[in-house]
Amino acid sequence: MAASHLRPSAPPPSGRYLAFTDREQIALWRAQGHGVRAIGRELARAPSTISRELRRNAATRSGGLEYRATTAQWHADRAARRPKPAKLAVNANLQQYVQERLEGVVIAPSGTMVPRPVVPWTGRRHGRRPHRRWARAWSPEQIARRLLRDFPDDASMRISHEAIYQALYVQGRGALRRELTACLRTGRALRVPRARTRGRGKPFVTPELLISQRPAEATDRAVPGHWEGDLIVGLGSSAIGTLVERTTRFTLLLHLPRMAGHGSGVRVKNGPALAGHGAEAVRDAIASTIITLPAQLRRSLTWDQGVEMTQHARLRIDTGVAVYFCDPHSPWQRGTNENTNGLLRQYFPKGTDLSVHSADALAAVALALNTRPRKTLGWRTPAEALDEVLQSAHTGSVATTTSTRAETHDPNDAAGLAVDSDAPMPCRGRRG
Numbered sequence: 001m002a003a004s005h006l007r008p009s010a011p012p013p014s015g016r017y018l019a020f021t022d023r024e025q026i027a028l029w030r031a032q033g034h035g036v037r038a039i040g041r042e043l044a045r046a047p048s049t050i051s052r053e054l055r056r057n058a059a060t061r062s063g064g065l066e067y068r069a070t071t072a073q074w075h076a077d078r079a080a081r082r083p084k085p086a087k088l089a090v091n092a093n094l095q096q097y098v099q100e101r102l103e104g105v106v107i108a109p110s111g112t113m114v115p116r117p118v119v120p121w122t123g124r125r126h127g128r129r130p131h132r133r134w135a136r137a138w139s140p141e142q143i144a145r146r147l148l149r150d151f152p153d154d155a156s157m158r159i160s161h162e163a164i165y166q167a168l169y170v171q172g173r174g175a176l177r178r179e180l181t182a183c184l185r186t187g188r189a190l191r192v193p194r195a196r197t198r199g200r201g202k203p204f205v206t207p208e209l210l211i212s213q214r215p216a217e218a219t220d221r222a223v224p225g226h227w228e229g230d231l232i233v234g235l236g237s238s239a240i241g242t243l244v245e246r247t248t249r250f251t252l253l254l255h256l257p258r259m260a261g262h263g264s265g266v267r268v269k270n271g272p273a274l275a276g277h278g279a280e281a282v283r284d285a286i287a288s289t290i291i292t293l294p295a296q297l298r299r300s301l302t303w304d305q306g307v308e309m310t311q312h313a314r315l316r317i318d319t320g321v322a323v324y325f326c327d328p329h330s331p332w333q334r335g336t337n338e339n340t341n342g343l344l345r346q347y348f349p350k351g352t353d354l355s356v357h358s359a360d361a362l363a364a365v366a367l368a369l370n371t372r373p374r375k376t377l378g379w380r381t382p383a384e385a386l387d388e389v390l391q392s393a394h395t396g397s398v399a400t401t402t403s404t405r406a407e408t409h410d411p412n413d414a415a416g417l418a419v420d421s422d423a424p425m426p427c428r429g430r431r432g
Contacts (some may be wrong), residue, residue: 023069088175102183106135121179135183140164202305205325214324221247225387228337232242234354239277242339248385253366254285255359282308287318
């Protein structure tokens with residue numbers, strides 16, 4: 001056995017890689033005639049891992065493919081040495097193939113080169129609405145997979161998509177110029193680790209507030225009173241809040257006017273959100289709108305993990321509405337609201353200033369949407385569906401109160417019944 005395997009200072013291998021003891025077991029079971037699947041089950045490894053180990057690290061000096069643990073460990077240690085010469089740095093043909101498909105010019109059907117905007121490389125990601133570099137812009141995975149079809153018999157023309165990414169992003173890997181990252185679809189100048197994207201949840205969203213903890217009655221739309229909310233954003237950071245009831249598709253729009261001082265002077269660091277859709281403004285707009293609804297229509301509110309909802313605890317105290325949050329980057333978990341936002345873009349297109357619309361204009365648009373028949377409601381309008389919910393709830397409360405009064409014969413119940421029957425229902429008036 002090589003001395004390096006016995007050094008006490010050598011770091012132990014991680015569970016991701018096979019250790020020398022694993023290779024001893026593989027050699028023993030292989031000599032006993034076990035297959036790769038049986039060995040994989042014993043070691044809790046994939047059969048492909050065992051097959052690749054037997055193929056890559058077998059002893060070949062005897063002319064066969066005998067597997068010995070010491071020889072396999074020597075092969076593995078040699079393959080793990082770093083640094084290695086990058087494949088694109090030592091293979092000029094492969095480098096030219098990859099580079100042409102990343103930055104190659106765009107050709108018209110006539111065969112002539114199409115003029116493209118001149119975009120200087122700044123070492124940073126492209127900003128908002130700038131010109132992008134025109135190129136063939138194949139993705140690294142498309143390049144790696146296409147090599148198999150273009151060079152089926154040339155083993156030297158092989159590379160993984162990860163090797164191409166490393167040649168672009170890792171300094172010292174050579175071969176490809178850093179500015180070619182502008183030809184990728186995202187145009188990122190720096191790579192974003194996956195672990196960072198998985199941990200992008202907001203600190204104010206605790207596990208008990210995630211959508212997985214929302215009552216089942218909200219998921220199947222059996223009980224009305226569960227809402228979905230979001231912001232639609234326009235030019236200059238203007239915004240309109242939207243609330244949609246999941247069962248009836250009834251829509252409420254939140255007026256979020258800009259605050260005094262917006263657009264004038266120097267912004268104060270950590271100051272109030274003058275654009276009008278900060279946490280306090282959104283909380284007050286939701287509370288003042290949703291508090292006008294009957295109690296049976298104020299069960300829960302589902303929002304994405306935007307910072308405008310950092311004061312959700314105060315909102316819950318003020319309105320009694322339970323607030324839940326979707327998982328990061330999962331807009332489909334609020335499908336009703338996303339669909340409604342698409343309908344609203346007919347009135348509030350992207351790239352327009354939404355702050356010019358008054359509260360009366362938003363109410364008129366909400367009325368237009370709530371009086372539009374929907375296929376999912378059996379061609380009823382959301383206003384009619386909500387009216388039926390309120391009527392059934394009102395009838396049920398009257399029946400319950402009447403039966404209780406008959407059993408107790410308490411004369412004071414008449415006043416309570418009169419109050420219940422005459423309670424205002426502002427939502428019914430929205431039908432216009």
